[in-house]
Amino acid sequence: MTKEDAQARHTRLAEEIRGHDRVYYIEANPVVSDHEYDRLYHELLDLEKEHPELVSPDSPSQRVGGEPLEGFESVRHAVPMMSLDNTYSPEDVGKFVERVQKLLPEEKLGWIVEPKVDGVAISIRYENGVLTQALTRGDGTTGDDVSANIKTIRGLPLRLNSDAPPEVLEVRGEVYLSKSGFAKLNEKRVADGEERFANPRNATAGTLKQLDPRISAERPLHVVLYGLGQFEGGEIPATQQAFLMWLKELGLSASKRVWECVTADELVKAIAELDDVRDAFDFETDGAVIKLNDVGLRDRCGSTSKAPRWAIAYKYAPEQAETTLNAITIQVGRTGALTPVAELEPVFLAGTTVKRATLHNEEDMRRKGVRIGDRVIIEKAGDIIPAVVRVVDNKRTGEEEEFEFPAACPECETEVTRDTATGGGNVVIRCQNPDCPAQVRGRLEHFCARGAMDIEGGGEVMVRQLVGNGLALDVAELYRLKVEEVTALERMGEKSAKNFIDGIAASKERELWRLIFGLGILHVGAGVAKALTRSLPDLDAIMQSSEEQLAELDDIGPIIAKSVVAWFDDGRNRDLIEHLRKAGLQFESLLYKPAAEAGAFAGKTFVLTGTLPTLKRSEAAARIEALDGKVSSSVSKKTDFVVAGEDAGSKLAKAEKLGVEILDEAAFLKICDD
Secondary structure: OOHHHHHHHHHHHHHHHHHHHHHHHHOOOOOOOHHHHHHHHHHHHHHHHHOHHHOOOOOHHHHOOOOOOOOOOEEEOOOOOOOOOEEOOHHHHHHHHHHHHHHOOOOOOOEEEEEEEOOEEEEEEEEOOEEEEEEEOOOOOEEEEOHHHHOOOOOOOOEOOOOOOOOEEEEEEEEEEOHHHHHHHHHHHHHOOOOOOOOHHHHHHHHHOOOOHHHHHOOOEEEEEEEEEEEEOOOOOOEHHHHHHHHHHOOOOEOOOOEEEOOHHHHHHHHHHHHHHHHHOOOOEEEEEEEEOEHHHHHHHOEOOOOEOOEEEEEOOOOEEEEEEEEEEEEEOOOOEEEEEEEEEEEEEOOEEEEEEEOOOHHHHHHHOOEEOOEEEEEEEOOOEEEEEEEOHHHOOOOOEEOOOOOEOOOOOOEEEEEOOOOOOOOEEEEOOOOOHHHHHHHHHHHHOOOOOOOOOOOHHHHHHHHHOOOOOOHHHHHHOOHHHHHOOOOOOHHHHHHHHHHHHHHHHOOHHHHHHHOOOOOOOHHHHHHHHHHOOEHHHHHHOOHHHHHOOOOOOHHHHHHHHHHHHOHHHHHHHHHHHHHOOOOEOOOOOOOOOOOOOOOOEEEEEOEOOOOOHHHHHHHHHHOOOEEEOOOOOOOOEEEEOEOOOHHHHHHHHHOOEEEOHHHHHHHHHO
């Protein structure tokens, strides 16, 4: 394929993929199968690998997340990001309308009501149609530059769908995790031995502040846009309704359900209608936003120091229920973490009967002053996870009992320890006994799970019987089981027993990444397991790698590397691996492909900044990658060279501060040719 043909094909592929992203994420109306989409996407990746000069900032390939950042730069907003005043009653809505009418006494007012998405405020900047920057609200005057994380959102175009975009367009909105995506994310965290996120908003905020954009790329972030910041080079739509339609024409995700109103009574009715339907949305919404529809009238209303006078947020009270906390039990997970659980008098809440609710951890329980026998208020945290919100103090009888968090594991009576090494700011109380029955059961269930070794019949009931009867106390012992032993278990027929044993035998052929995931190493999910086996040829190579070596691999990093090395350094775990080896499991990676003979820049990282005299950045990047070097977008301690041209800016300053070697174009070309 000639260079011209490659360019033409790349342009067509990029446009086609952007179009599919638009109809899938914005219009929720996909027109091709996932398989066909993946085929187009991988063709684009292959084309860019063969022709690195084709890679551009707005290519669909640039959503996977770049190198980890050292921190977030604080940037001043071109137009301040204001918050909204809140109201909580229909009477207050009427007073708000009266206030605005007094400011505009001769005008007939019209209003728009939009769902208030419970997410994290964001300002996204496009210059000549290309996404250049994304800032959090911060203090309203300055925000953190989270561009690298925002670019991983597939529903957000890197280039606007317009032949004549504005010179500058800053759109404001909310980043959020969908309800379904949040549930899947928590399932994965549990499988990886990590604590659940308490609610989608906190998880979204944490995701945006990840220093490693590759982690953000793995989380199902979405964005909804509804406001305007800086704008240059064009005409702003005259109404909010027209503005939302215009955003959609540009390929941006805007509020899909809005109400047009004239009177205060119509606003109250719209707010009630929104409350009736909001449970069906796949995002959390905690209220309604009322805005003056006519954009031209807004300037005449002005604003206070914090909020516009032409808009207000109506906040819904979260659905709650009162019930009795009958007992507090402790759950022990496969990593040994002890979690307190409230056992409740059954109560109907948000569509389901709730019998149990999380108390999160000991600190949360103490902070709320929860006692056994209390009348408590519960709600579904983020409308998903039942949680105890508070105690109804005035209903205490004096007979309530304080709960003492156990000093020993309730399963095995081993003394517990307080672990702060897992991050997240919370102290995790753990049972340190690896032979704890609860941990053993958890490890076996995880190993047998469909996402891991996919052993048919290896669910909770089977595992509990195997452990209870001493037939399997680690995953290697599964491979010694006989049909007659399983058949003898309670309520186990011969056919079911045979299917289970056949499933164990079949698992010996599973790919190595499934085995690594199934071992339940802290922080090692399926994605990390695949990354390890793409980079290293077999399990022995992984076991023999140091923290430093593992941390250098794609998608790994120092925290995961430390966890992997610690797991394999444990003598019990090494013995387990040897038993699995004797059982005949697959230890070689089918994903690993040996690297070609390394070029002169192998292991070297370059950053390109400024305008070079003769070379385009894409040409310089192609030269680096042809010699097996790596091109990064940010300067860090791991950067080997910065190639700087005119107007190099902050990257050059940071390189000088860190002592990174700086090359001009001539010096760069010389080392390329040496």
